[in-house]
Amino acid sequence: MTTELQHSRRQFLKITATVGGGMMLGFSWLKPYGDTEGAEVVTDFIELNGYLKIAPDATGKGSIITILSPNPEVGQNVKTSMPMIVAEELCANWKDVVVEQAPLNTAVFKRQVAGGSQSIRQTWATLRNAGATAKHLLVEAAAQEWGVAAAECTAADSFVKHASSGRSASFGSLAAAAAKLTPPAPEAVKLKDPSEFTLIGTSQGNVDMEAILTGKPVFGLDQKVPGMLYSTALRPPAFGQKLKSFDDKAARAVKGVVDVFKFGSDNKIAVVATSTWAAMKGKKALQAVWEDDGTLESTASQYEAMRQKLDVAAEQPKRNDGDVKTAFATADKVIERVYEAPYLPHNPMEPGNFFANVTTDKVELSGPAQAPERFRGEVAKLLGRDESTVTIGLTRMGGGFGRRLRGDFVLEAAEISSIAKAPVQHVFTREDDMTAGIYRPACMYKFRAAIKGGQLVGYHLTGAGLNAGNVVRENFFPAGAIENCLMESHDMPSKVTTGPWRAPITNFLASAEQSFFDEIAEALGKDPVQFRIELFERAKTNPVGKFEYDAERSIGVMKLAVEKSNWGKAPAGIHQGFSAYFCHNSYVAEVAEVKMEGRKPVVKRVVCAVDCGIVINPVAAINQCEGGVIDGIGHAMYGDFTLEKGKPQQDNFDKFRLIRMGEQPAVEVHFVKSNTDPTGLGEPTLPPAGGAVANAFYKATGERVYVQPMVKGVKGLG
Amino acid sequence: MAKYNITVNGKKHKVEADPDTPLLWVLRDNLGLYGTKYGCGIGECGTCTIHYNGNAMRACSMTVADVGEAAITTIEGLAENANHPLLQAWREHDVPQCGYCQAGQIMSAAALLASTPSPDDEEIDAAMYSNICRCGTYNKIKAAIKSAASK
Known part of the structure; x- marks a missing residue:
């Protein structure tokens, strides 16, 4: 294993693709940045399977290989390591690889979850197969073009080569032909022996490094679309209390507050505003009366009860x-x-939040989610929609530690958007995040x-x-x-x-x-x-x-x-x-x-x-x-x-x-x-x-x- | 709403906001500078660290009205072409995990190096104590600061 850090020539481009293509909603403000990278953006990618898109690079001699990272990125760095596994079996040069965060897509991906330390373990075989299958097709395409046996061809560094004739072709130039071939039977796909690994086991820098270091909008809270409103919620201050009544006069008087309403089984109050600050201020101005709904527990008595047990x-x-x-x-x-x-509260540094845009025919959701597939089902049920009308884009998460395995913030965002009839960025304050925890x-x-x-x-x-x-x-x-x-x-x-x-x-x-x-x-x-x-x-x-x-x-x-x-x-x-x-x-x-x-x-x-x-x-x-x-x-x-x-x-x-x-x-x-x-x-x-x-x-x-x-x-x- | 002219990353911006609006939300919601993060809102976690006339300050604990003529620098304006020695050191050490706190960490570190070009362990600990990293990247942050200081 080498620990010397490798850096990609296409780092700029990677970020462009990551930011520009990674979001479900195609936010117009997520444009490529910097001065030089735009020139290399290629649009005619050929999809070889759900994990892979390949195109010739701008020179026509090399390749740009887009690998979709299926699982949510919560800081465990799967957005780098999962594509590395695909690239290894593909025999791609990592410098040619552009990583894109996949949205929730259960037709292609299995178990899009960040939890249980299972991302790598449970996708290892699938990711290897995705890379190896695509390599098989690229080699086959080259062999057919050259009129030679596929067994005589080898793949390495994003090229297929035929040693005895000295011929060589880039993955980018072969992708279109490869895509027309019938995918091989699973048993025909040969995986590498670990001793043959050239990428796995080497240290590769975080693919989102440039975005993180330059403050690019990659987290859930950084999302914005035209016409978007911001919402906060007031919840019962104690476990075991429920909402009795509230007065929203002062909250509505806050400049920027556009709506205040009950939601969440009539137990929470939403404040919808034109800015995050107005939504937070409006929440503070709410006058709510809470009533006890059974026993209120305290730490001392809880500990005593456990001790007796x-x-x-x-x-x-x-x-x-x-x-x-x-x-x-x-x-x-x-x-x-x-x-x-x-x-213990989880305290991810990025507090709970989610983007929701609920319209009559669809539900667009996007944000930091550790278990998006489950959230899709929960939102569909809550709103009485068909699951097929609900989409979830995945942003980079500012930590999770398990907190974002529960979909409360997604459900709140969806319900508020459906009532407000507007796209909303729903935001937890730090106090909300710590006191309304799991x-x-x-x-x-x-x-x-x-x-x-x-x-x-x-x-x-x-x-x-x-x-x-x-x-x-x-x-x-x-x-x-x-x-x-x-x-x-x-x-x-x-x-x-x-x-x-x-x-x-x-x-x-x-x-x-x-x-x-x-x-x-x-x-x-x-x-x-x-x-x-x-x-x-x-x-x-x-x-x-x-x-x-x-x-x-x-x-x-x-x-x-x-x-x-x-x-x-x-x-x-x-x-x-x-x-x-x-x-x-x-x-x-x-x-x-x-x-x-x-x-x-x-x-x-x-x-x-x-x-x-x-x-x-x-x-x-x-x-x-x-x-x-x-x-x-x-x-x-x-x-x-x-x-x-x-x-x-x-x-x-x-x-x-x-x-x-x-x-x-x-x-x-x-x-x-x-x-x-x-x-x-x-x-x-x-x-x-x-x-x-x-x-x-x-x-x-x-x-x-x-x-x-x-x-x-x-x-x-x- | 009131109107303000504030200087951020060397550019003058006209913004309209309530006087009590924290600079943090003006940067993010009004100016679209998302690198400065919201973490606690009370100046305890450091994710929103910016430079106010070169000093590391918490953008959540300063209102837009407080800014006045001061020069504000955010992570987006730390260095042209992202070539600040700290950014290079952050790449070399592959510091971030989730990445959310890192802009604030870098802004605190940049202010430290500006005043103390070769900080020792204690000086780094003192200057960086106000910046929480929930993922626990502290050792790498420290190593990266030392790398940058040696250049």
């Missing part, structure tokens, strides 16, 4: 191997620990370990979460590695809306579990890494029941982390903590290093070992891993979100603390060399981070960490 047996355990009751009754020693974590559910875990004869013989995990679904992962480690293993989950109802937050459930479960394993290892007098390896060896050689992970790969990343971090041999004053986790089909082990600076424990470095199979784009893969670690540590240390009588107590960044410059550790990322099919990286490095830090804090301070945010429990952290 931890002592209750679940009706149906999620996992029950062996005889846990006897294992604990006959144990030499039992360790029992409780861990707790709060709700939070990472607050969770609590009780872990119990039974030790007998110097061995871990019993394991009992009880979890309780608010609106959290299943809060244990019964098929993840240590399932399979312990003779007697009981896992129970309590899902407790709540009025507070929750949803997937980067690495759902495991974002805290892993922290708690990996801290607990550190305590068990200590009680057994074992090295924490060696202790885990012994358990994985058990899962490998003599497994207990079924489980999802590969024990060998789990051991592999742990050994890599040990090697790269010099585990156990840190210099004086550096305290190391270990953690490992498997989720979203990828394997990660992390070593956090903490140094005491006065009385403050400071995380200086995290060494992160990852097995995600084949790495498509190393520079971007490293970005994802590093971001996951820093996000995980930031939220474990600082993230706190509380409720009083149903009302969120944190509504902006003055009250909700996110990790900032200078608070992040250095992060070193190492990948296991692999030819296994690739898995995702958006989430897997986050879950182990909290545990690695907690275990390093323990080494540094002698105090175990049971509460997140850690600033609440770790002295000197502040």
Whole structure:
């Protein structure tokens, strides 16, 4: 793998095409920019399949290859890595490639979702086939033109060549003929062996780099069409309240406000205006009366309820191997620990927003969406329209972290546009975004370990979460590695809306579990890494029941982390903590290093070992891993979100603390060399981070960490 | 509504807006300069960082009436042909993930380098503390600032 960054000759052109062609609505203001790139724009592209359009370049000698990136781009960089996979099998020169963001198009693309770290894993085969099929056609077209056997022709660098006659033709010149051929049967399409990859495994710069660096309108909030209005919404201030009445006189008096109305099952108030500021001002001027609709929950009482649940047996355990009751009754020693974590808002830097233009015959939607296909169905249902009349364009997303998997902002935009009978840009203020969230559910875990004869013989995990679904992962480690293993989950109802937050459930479960394993290892007098390896060896050689992970790969990343971090041999004053986790089909082990600076424990470095199979784009893969670690540590240390009588107590960044410059550790990322099919990286490095830090804090301070945010429990952290 | 003449990226613009309108929304809605982003509206996240007579300021926390004769620079006007050393360093390090905060980060970094051409770690931390990156690109931002400073 090379990490030297490659740059494209067609960078300008790429952006032109990306911005100009990527939007569904053909915004007239999205014109090509700069002085030189316009000359190269070519319009007579030949479509070879849903992923690929090819044309000769302006000189007629080369090619311009447009690759559509099907999945939503949320910062995980699939807009670069997915087209790289197509280009690899196509045998295209990456410098000839122009990337375009595809709109929602379920006739061509499958699973256009940004979520679950699944974009690459689930499209790997499809993307390779799209490239390889097109290459097959181009080679066939050249062979027919030259009157030679296709098997004698080769493709490379966007050209087909016939070595013995010395003939050569660009993809651009062959595209028209290739498009007329019958596509080959799937079994006739030959894919490369990973050893033949020339693009995959090389570092390629973000295809949207120029647009980002020069402030071009690529995000949802940057959309504008003629006649567009701006809308905001006032929602109940507390979970468990509903709208009783409102007075809109002052709001209507704000200059620029054109309409105010109830919507959202008569529980929200929309303000529609000619500018964003007028819509925000109008919302502030609304006088609304809210009434309670049942009990209003507060953090203290919620925590008390969860704590009580931890002592209750679940009706149906999620996992029950062996005889846990006897294992604990006959144990030499039992360790029992409780861990707790709060709700977390997602806080993408770009607040919720969506563009909607609902007319009598169609519904045009565009914006930042992690699950556009589902949103299309929801909007069609809400408006009573046929799905075929609803289109969704995908903008680059200013972060998502799971927040944009819920379509509330899309539905609001569509409903407001349909009532206002105008195209609207619907905008959440930061306060809206933080207080009308779908939070990472607050969770609590009780872990119990039974030790007998110097061995871990019993394991009992009880979890309780608010609106959290299943809060244990019964098929993840240590399932399979312990003779007697009981896992129970309590899902407790709540009025507070929750949803997937980067690495759902495991974002805290892993922290708690990996801290607990550190305590068990200590009680057994074992090295924490060696202790885990012994358990994985058990899962490998003599497994207990079924489980999802590969024990060998789990051991592999742990050994890599040990090697790269010099585990156990840190210099004086550096305290190391270990953690490992498997989720979203990828394997990660992390070593956090903490140094005491006065009385403050400071995380200086995290060494992160990852097995995600084949790495498509190393520079971007490293970005994802590093971001996951820093996000995980930031939220474990600082993230706190509380409720009083149903009302969120944190509504902006003055009250909700996110990790900032200078608070992040250095992060070193190492990948296991692999030819296994690739898995995702958006989430897997986050879950182990909290545990690695907690275990390093323990080494540094002698105090175990049971509460997140850690600033609440770790002295000197502040 | 009131009328204002403001200077943005070296050009004079006539704009009509309520006096209390934050400069952020005048840049975006009136002038179509979308590089300056909305993140929090209270000057806590730095996504809307612009230069006010060369100083890094938050466009969400300054009204159009506050601008007066000041020279405002946005990411679009940071450098001709996008050749500022910071932009080059951002490309070299492939800094952005989602990209939303990056214009604000670059504007803060540009103001820092203008006053402190070779900042050390502490100076970078202090100058960049007000700019949140939710994706966690801080190490790359720091590396890119150091690269740019060395040129």
